[in-house]
Amino acid sequence: MSAPARPPERGAKQSPERAQPANRARDNILGRVRQALGKTGPDPTAREAALAHIATHPIGPRPALPADLRQRFLENAAKLESSVDQLARREEIPRAVARYLTGIGVPPRASGWPEFADLPWGEAGVEVAIRPTQGQDPVGLTSVFCAIAETGTVVVLAGPEAPTGTLLLPDTHIAVVDGSRIVASMEDAFVLIRKERGSLPRAVNMVSGPSRTGDIEQTIVLGAHGPFRVHLLIVG
Amino acid sequence: MQIATMYFKDRAQVKLNDELLQYNLKKSKGKFVGKRAEAIRELDDFEGTRTAAREIRQRVLDNLDTYLEIFEQNATARGATVLWAETPEEANRHVLDIAAKHQLKKAIKSKSMVSEESALDHAIEQAGLKVVETDLGEYILQINDYEPPSHIIAPALHKSKEEVSALFAKVHGTPPKTGIQELCGEARAVLREHYLTGDLGISGANFLIAETGSVMLVTNEGNATLCTTLPKVHVVITGIEKIVPTLEEASTLLRLLTRSATGQSITNYVDILTGIKGAGEYHGAEHMYFILVDSGRTRVLASEVREALRCIRCGACLNHCPVYQNIGGHSYGWVYPGPIGSVITPMFIGQEMAVDLPNASTLCGACGVVCPVRIPLPELLRKHREAQVKEDLRPWVERLGLKGWTWLALHPGLYGLATRIGVRLMKMMGGYEGRIHKLPLVGGWSDGRDLPAPTGKTFRELYAAKRRSA
Numbered sequence: 001m002s003a004p005a006r007p008p009e010r011g012a013k014q015s016p017e018r019a020q021p022a023n024r025a026r027d028n029i030l031g032r033v034r035q036a037l038g039k040t041g042p043d044p045t046a047r048e049a050a051l052a053h054i055a056t057h058p059i060g061p062r063p064a065l066p067a068d069l070r071q072r073f074l075e076n077a078a079k080l081e082s083s084v085d086q087l088a089r090r091e092e093i094p095r096a097v098a099r100y101l102t103g104i105g106v107p108p109r110a111s112g113w114p115e116f117a118d119l120p121w122g123e124a125g126v127e128v129a130i131r132p133t134q135g136q137d138p139v140g141l142t143s144v145f146c147a148i149a150e151t152g153t154v155v156v157l158a159g160p161e162a163p164t165g166t167l168l169l170p171d172t173h174i175a176v177v178d179g180s181r182i183v184a185s186m187e188d189a190f191v192l193i194r195k196e197r198g199s200l201p202r203a204v205n206m207v208s209g210p211s212r213t214g215d216i217e218q219t220i221v222l223g224a225h226g227p228f229r230v231h232l233l234i235v236g
Numbered sequence: 237m238q239i240a241t242m243y244f245k246d247r248a249q250v251k252l253n254d255e256l257l258q259y260n261l262k263k264s265k266g267k268f269v270g271k272r273a274e275a276i277r278e279l280d281d282f283e284g285t286r287t288a289a290r291e292i293r294q295r296v297l298d299n300l301d302t303y304l305e306i307f308e309q310n311a312t313a314r315g316a317t318v319l320w321a322e323t324p325e326e327a328n329r330h331v332l333d334i335a336a337k338h339q340l341k342k343a344i345k346s347k348s349m350v351s352e353e354s355a356l357d358h359a360i361e362q363a364g365l366k367v368v369e370t371d372l373g374e375y376i377l378q379i380n381d382y383e384p385p386s387h388i389i390a391p392a393l394h395k396s397k398e399e400v401s402a403l404f405a406k407v408h409g410t411p412p413k414t415g416i417q418e419l420c421g422e423a424r425a426v427l428r429e430h431y432l433t434g435d436l437g438i439s440g441a442n443f444l445i446a447e448t449g450s451v452m453l454v455t456n457e458g459n460a461t462l463c464t465t466l467p468k469v470h471v472v473i474t475g476i477e478k479i480v481p482t483l484e485e486a487s488t489l490l491r492l493l494t495r496s497a498t499g500q501s502i503t504n505y506v507d508i509l510t511g512i513k514g515a516g517e518y519h520g521a522e523h524m525y526f527i528l529v530d531s532g533r534t535r536v537l538a539s540e541v542r543e544a545l546r547c548i549r550c551g552a553c554l555n556h557c558p559v560y561q562n563i564g565g566h567s568y569g570w571v572y573p574g575p576i577g578s579v580i581t582p583m584f585i586g587q588e589m590a591v592d593l594p595n596a597s598t599l600c601g602a603c604g605v606v607c608p609v610r611i612p613l614p615e616l617l618r619k620h621r622e623a624q625v626k627e628d629l630r631p632w633v634e635r636l637g638l639k640g641w642t643w644l645a646l647h648p649g650l651y652g653l654a655t656r657i658g659v660r661l662m663k664m665m666g667g668y669e670g671r672i673h674k675l676p677l678v679g680g681w682s683d684g685r686d687l688p689a690p691t692g693k694t695f696r697e698l699y700a701a702k703r704r705s706a
């Protein structure tokens with residue numbers, strides 16, 4: 001093993017890239033890994049095999065799910081303390097939001113994703129600001145990419161029209177779920193992302209109920225840092 | 237983290253006599269165990285899933301160089317920078333260089349055990365920057381003058397709500413709260429301010445996904461989500477062994493991780509972060525760095541305990557360990573307590589620094605039975621013990637005793653004579669009660685219990701007599 005290079009001077013303003021000349025640490029670590037594995041250098045055959053393995057996207061054992069995925073999703077979402085409302089049509093969203101917020105006594109002021117701009121919010125008495133939030137809004141309104149029956153989870157993909165803060169910073173998160181997009185398991189969600197988007201967006205946030213903590217005496221408390229409430233509107 | 241592994245016995249003794257700690261430990265005892273037992277029943281094929289998980293992790297270890305390179309390539313392609321650190325110090329230096337380069341002032345951190353290894357928080361503070369732990373348990377420990385964590389997933393498990401209440405009142409200058417809900421509310425308000433003003437988000441990694449160059453993070457609080465959404469720079473600091481080839485395989489591991497850890501079918505948040513924010517995105521990091529840390533991992537890979545690198549840090553082996561349950565995590569004296577800690581700590585900080593750890597086990601086998609990736613923990617502990625004997629690291633009394641026994645065992649005649657004398661002596665020691673109160677050389681053991689005295693004949697004598705009469 002080569003002698004370790006001298007660490008850069010304390011406080012010296014160096015870019016992280018220059019702080020490790022010629023990737024000494026990388027070479028040493030990979031060298032030691034190869035030595036441990038009894039290899040002498042890069043192994044093109046192993047690389048081919050690894051890439052081939054990745055390309056198969058092998059799926060492990062999964063718990064069997066009933067044919068009625070929606071039912072299972074509803075049960076599991078309830079277990080994780082998400083509340084649920086089922087709507088026939090998208091136009092019903094504003095009224096459903098108003099109803100829900102009145103019920104829990106939260107002011108009807110939300111920040112929402114642009115896709116909801118066209119809905120008749122005024123009629124329902126809900127104020128929806130179509131912009132990202134910094135937490136000043138009591139409610140955040142997002143859609144989801146798909147939902148997972150096995151765990152009662154919703155999968156949210158970040159993007160220019162889908163700022164992540166909306167699902168995190170407000171005390172109440174309302175998520176609109178397309179009823180035809182409830183998949184069985186997480187694996188199916190990944191397959192769907194690959195099929196429809198090609199690659200992963202910057203953030204895939206999977207949300208299963210409100211933020212919680214059990215860090216004090218293992219007692220569960222809701223609303224640790226994120227929302228206290230997650231309300232799902234299943235449309236269709 | 238400061239190493240105190242060499243004081244294991246003394247520390248364990250202190251913890252055993254600590255009434256408050258014992259009370260807190262008893263209160264939490266069995267909670268995780270019970271929930272896990274329930275949660276694994278939801279999987280139709282728990283054992284098959286464990287086998288699959290074992291294979292996923294082992295495949296990566298056996299081709300670690302290859303998967304690391306694939307991960308690096310894919311992460312870089314999405315605009316992240318992959319840095320490597322041979323030592324804990326080098327990992328810290330990377331973080332400070334990044335902070336200097338982007339002129340960052342305040343780090344908000346979601347839980348990372350790897351950063352405990354390198355005492356990253358101290359390094360950040362020494363450089364004059366601010367760092368805030370955002371996992372509630374870690375936050376409690378941080379404001380208590382950086383008390384070390386006692387459990388890998390529930391770091392403040394050893395603290396009662398009364399202790400937390402007193403601590404919050406002191407540090408936040410607020411009236412003491414009595415309810416856990418109110419305590420959490422207070423922490424929420426304090427931390428929210430930090431989330432909104434932090435410019436450097438630091439996280440660990442539950443998994444690194446090779447196919448996409450992503451990090452997968454698992455939390456209930458959502459603190460990792462916040463730390464990776466709001467600040468302009470995100471640094472992931474993690475061990476080189478955390479790689480999983482595909483998202484599908486990560487899903488298999490996740491089924492076991494959350495169930496084995498807290499008995500949940502899933503955590504409230506599972507985040508997969510890939511690269512820097514795209515054009516037009518409002519939230520998300522402009523710069524993303526991965527710091528891949530060795531500090532001892534390649535040593536484990538080259539050793540007889542390689543399988544320990546399959547660990548997904550679920551904590552089940554701690555929760556099921558009778559020794560851990562009675563002494564708590566602090567006695568172990570370094571970052572990783574419990575059975576997995578006793579296996580990897582000697583490799584990370586040196587066998588001679590952690591002589592007691594592999595012996596702090598009854599080898600009851602519970603840890604190996606529950607481990608979701610089938611790490612044969614008892615067997616690995618035994619391998620360490622063998623190594624200690626080979627390297628002359630055991631105390632001289634034990635070595636002499638073993639040598640004496642070996643010599644005797646190789647001389648059956650003398651062995652028979654010695655044991656015949658031995659049992660008769662012990663019978664006399666037992667007196668008419670038939671119980672020995674104090675044994676020489678193993679006083680520690682007989683302090684708390686009596687040894688029933690032998691009735692007067694050795695097994696070989698009885699066996700021979702039986703054969704004669706048959």
Ligand code: SF4
Nearest residue numbers: 547548550551553607
């Ligand atoms: S060794 Fe196994 S049981 Fe222990 S923390 Fe690691 S994965 Fe969990």
